[in-house]
Amino acid sequence: MTDGDAPRKIRVVLCMGEYCNLGRRAEAIYQAVAPLIRAANEDDMPVKLETARCLSMCAVGPNLVIYPDDLVLNKQTPASAVEALERYLAQA
Numbered sequence: 001m002t003d004g005d006a007p008r009k010i011r012v013v014l015c016m017g018e019y020c021n022l023g024r025r026a027e028a029i030y031q032a033v034a035p036l037i038r039a040a041n042e043d044d045m046p047v048k049l050e051t052a053r054c055l056s057m058c059a060v061g062p063n064l065v066i067y068p069d070d071l072v073l074n075k076q077t078p079a080s081a082v083e084a085l086e087r088y089l090a091q092a
């Protein structure tokens with residue numbers, strides 16, 4: 001198998017900073033997306049969920065970024081984050 005055949009490593013970075021987590025809203029997003037990521041890993045799709053202290057775009061939070069495509073998602077809710085991640089993983 002060459003590197004080109006290896007599954008791409010996907011990282012989902014969720015900001016848990018002071019602004020993004022106002023009212024614990026980032027924690028709610030974490031709880032919503034964690035099962036999706038667990039399921040992807042069980043299906044042999046390597047996805048890591050990471051948290052950040054600030055992604056320097058507080059005014060449009062809660063924020064998350066999906067790598068390696070640098071897909072930036074602003075003003076997220078648990079429902080919008082799940083929807084976006086499902087869509088992303090389906091085409092990954």
Ligand code: FES
Pocket residue numbers: 015016017018019020021053054055056057058059061062063
């Ligand atoms: S607190 Fe989330 S981007 Fe700054």
